[in-house]
Amino acid sequence: MFRMMPEQASEVAPKIDWLIYLITDISVFFTVLICGAMIYFAIRYRQRDGKHHETPQIKGDHLLEMVWTIVPTIICIYVAYYGVKYFYDIRHVPLDGDVVTVNVQGQKWKWDFEYDNGKKTTGEAVIPVGQHVKFVLTSRDVLHSFFVPAMRVKTDAIPGRYTYAAFKPVKTGTYQVFCTEYCGKDHSMMLAKVRVVSEAEYKTWLDDKSEELALLKMTPPERGRAAYNKHGCNACHSLDGSRLVGPSFLKAYGREGTYDSGKKYAVDHEYIRQSIYEPNAHIVDSYPPNLMPNYTDQVSAQELDDLIAFIRSLDGSAPVAAQPAAAAQPAVDLAALSPIERGKLLYQQKICVTCHSIDGSKLVGPSFKGIYGATQKHVDGSSATVDEGYIRESILQPGLKVAEGYQNMMPPYEGQLSEEQIKDISEFIKSLK
């Protein structure tokens, strides 16, 4: 009864489930037994005519009381023993052999992963099947908790401390990660994926440096734009002048005004540096304080320069940060590719991947899998069928129709993608049945 645990994807999962179902069976047995007795007594000894009948003055029974002290004690010891035993299995990390170590940093409201070779990802960790994996956890701001239900592991990520969650995946596939320690506004959006792949696929993925190579060929504002997306600035700072959680970057550079404390300021290099490294030193325009995390340890000096260059470029002359497509392309012959392949490339380059999965899982935005031709509901109650026109509009003016269950977070890509490229992306989405 009540066999409801999720898929078992780690070595330890079947043991945990065995323990849980054991407790379930014991619980159901005793609940039925005791409530059964209660209901039986209630019926058997009820007052039939509204008058008291004679009852024996039984004050207790030592033997019975001994029995129902000792039996639960034995059961408790048995269950506690297996609880501790399997807890060891959960916490155990082999000292020798291949342990894949992934450093995880929780931050309002995303998970960052970093591998030993320096490869970094956000929102998705790729790990090889059949090898013990140790996720070393910490947090940049408040408490978070790293929970992978399919692996049956959970550990809090604590600022200023390292903890870990370890397991040995036994199946390939993509598994949901939740944050289970309340961490503020978008706690319920702080999701990620663990993708378990074959050993070979893992190696290829780990050594794939194409993203970094692409960065080398960019101009500073372009690199700044990449950093803007990579660090999630886009969640709070718009590029079109609209007020989100924080001030917009449009025409920000050179702006003058007064802080909420009354001091005067002008946005220059130093202002931007301070805003990133000491975000709460000054607050403007009555934005709530302490919302923006301190990026000292995340944004490198190079990235800071790039971000400043990017913000300077947003002077309103071009319709939002133009990013010459050609310069950013890796050296592949685009013409030789099919539209679907080109679309997939764009999907990765334009960071669609951060928010839209292609396997049906829910990230910040709706998954692309099977979305083409489907009917999409919107927060305003309307709905529409997803076709090429719909995709085009979603990319260029994402705020017009916001899918039900999501927030209006996507930056508009107007001016960043050619019509050709939008077509390629549409083809790619079409292919994801």
Add this chain to the structure above:
Amino acid sequence: MTSHQHAANPAQNYLNHPKGVWSWLTTTDHKRIALLYLFTILLSFFAGGVAALVMRTELMFPGHDLVSADTYNRLFTLHGVLMIFLFIVPGIPATMGNFLLPLMIGAKDVAFPRLNLLSYYIYVIGALFGVAALANPVDTGWTFYTPYSMDTGTSVVLMTAAAFILGFSSILTGLNFIVTVHKLRAPGMTWSRLPVFVWGTYATAVIQTLATPVVGITLLLLIMERLMGVGIFDPKLGGDPVLFQHMFWFYSHPVVYIMVLPAFGVVGEIIPVFSRKPLFGYRIVCLSSLAIAIIGFVVWAHHMFVAGISDTAAIYFSIITFAVAIPTAIKVFNWVSTMYKGSIRFDTPMLYAMGFVFLFLVAGTTGIYLAALAADVFYHDTYFVVAHFHYTIQGGAVIGLMAALHFWFPKMTGKMYNETVGKIAWILVFIGFNLTFIPQFGLGMEGMPRRYYDYLPEFQSMHSLSTIGAYVNAFGYSFALFNLLWAWIFSKNYAPANPYESLSLEWQTPSPPPTENFVETPIVTDWTYGYGTPLKSGAH
């Protein structure tokens, strides 16, 4: 039942003498203070319930429906703070405990009547601080975990100050009760003759007095941390956020027993009366209350198995936690055995008591999952925990309070309520409650985390069921309380002194009792549970 109409409603009782609002606000009579508390805590119950319904409505379907994520976070904090600090901690002790404790031990009042009134006003001041914090409601959860509670821009200082002040009220109530039980028992009321409700309230008072100061200092340090930046809980300054959890749970785990131990007492009073049988194993039932209170002090870190404590500590706390299960199990067995060969009547209080046994069994058995280390790693901070503690606190403490309100209603008001309506309301509460929280066990098993404003579509069906259950449950409570209120104001059906033929002292004085409780100080010659025909020696 014509006897009711002819029952004496004594001309002068604690309700009608002295008269006037001022005499109520300055009363030192424990019975009136109990009613003042009752009125205030039911207001909190109502407000907390509304917050819960708004949340459940939001969770009916995935995505953004009714309120924003930020509002949702403030709502669940408000729900927790109202229900824990303002409603259920004072819930049974300060209302039923205040009313019954002196009556049950044959005293004229509690030991320090003016201190008792002071506790009430401290409670009101604490509540007003909480209301002041509504200007910018807190979004930390009722646990105020650091470092989030140090970063958030909401009025944490006011809200923690409110909890601190409420704690002070709780300490003084507990202290008053301990002294009362020690010093004011009527002649012949020995410790082994005390009613189990008194035992439960006494064990509760010990926890209130000894655990609350620790959370007091914890909240004070949190306030200092926010105002001065001391750094004790702040990892950026070398402090330790996990220390806050230790200090917080050192109180907040025992606080669960503050809520349910008096409810155990209530059930232990009701079942013998309606079964016409002595409470089975009286001595062990009383001792198990004390055992739970004492063991409850050394299990706090089972809230922190995955919070970065050492594996050794986790194992220790897991094993000790199982030790709490045993006295709890003993109690359940004893209640059910009391009904054996009884002469059972199903008045509304008895229905609540029987419902309590089932709900508390579910609460207790699901507690085993959370005590077992390997299983708790999965269940911690999921909906399973949410369901478990609602079974404990709502299924335990709130149902216990409802049972108590129905059982002692004739004594408190001198009126009888409508039995049929009471029973219908009980059915609604029972069904609604289970419909709300059984699906949440399922959600927890599937891995749905708690405190989520939005959720993945696969969780929807059980969330929807739960929401429907919440509405039924809320309707049931409203119906039951409305029935009582109606009877109190309009009923002409006056209660006799002892409508349920109980042997306990509080029923041996008129309903409602006179200001001095008893016309003359009672002398106790036998224990409270001498129901039934004495057995011939040698037989059980």
Add this chain to the structure above:
Amino acid sequence: MSHGLFRTEWVAGEPPDIHHMDVPTAYDAAKLGMWLFLATEILLFGGLFAAYALFHWAYPTEFHHASKELNWKIGAFNTCVLLISSFYAALSVDAAQHNNNKKVVRYLLITLGCGLIFLVVKYFEWTGKASHGLFPGTSGEHGAFNSPEFNHSYRMFFGLYYCMTGLHALHVIIGMAILAWAANLARKGRFSKRYYTPVEVGALYWHLVDLIWIYLFPLLYLVG
């Protein structure tokens, strides 16, 4: 109104008329109540002592250096002042038991005087430290203390120092209020060997205030 909220009438030297218990019970109850309250006070400070112990264990050298900033002579002086005050509080109970209300007043005034001296010394000690920038706070005035370079464990030591001595000082003030109330009753000739509960429970409370300081002094000024 013999047992309402406001009781006014009384007879010199006689216990007040309490409607719900007899005189010896009332005395026992008051003493038991105060002892329980003292237990809660010890647990209240217990949380602070636990935090102190934890961070002293974590940062022993820093705490040692930080405690050097405090002047142990001032601390020792205040310890003596409180010990003397406690002695006179005990004497006042004895005087009450011997029907000597005048002596009760005199001894309690000495106790109160000592309490006042303690507070004044403490005030100068705090302001002295604060003027040297040794005061945690979020405003920009105490620059040194809040700069990122300032040693965290120093900051924590002083944070604990202010919390512990501050909470203790609050208790000194509450204790003084209770004793002043008892002194006022004594001035009216209220006490006798049949009734001296307020002096006794007041003195009990005062001894606790003294006792806590006896722990605070070595922890903060000497052990560091």
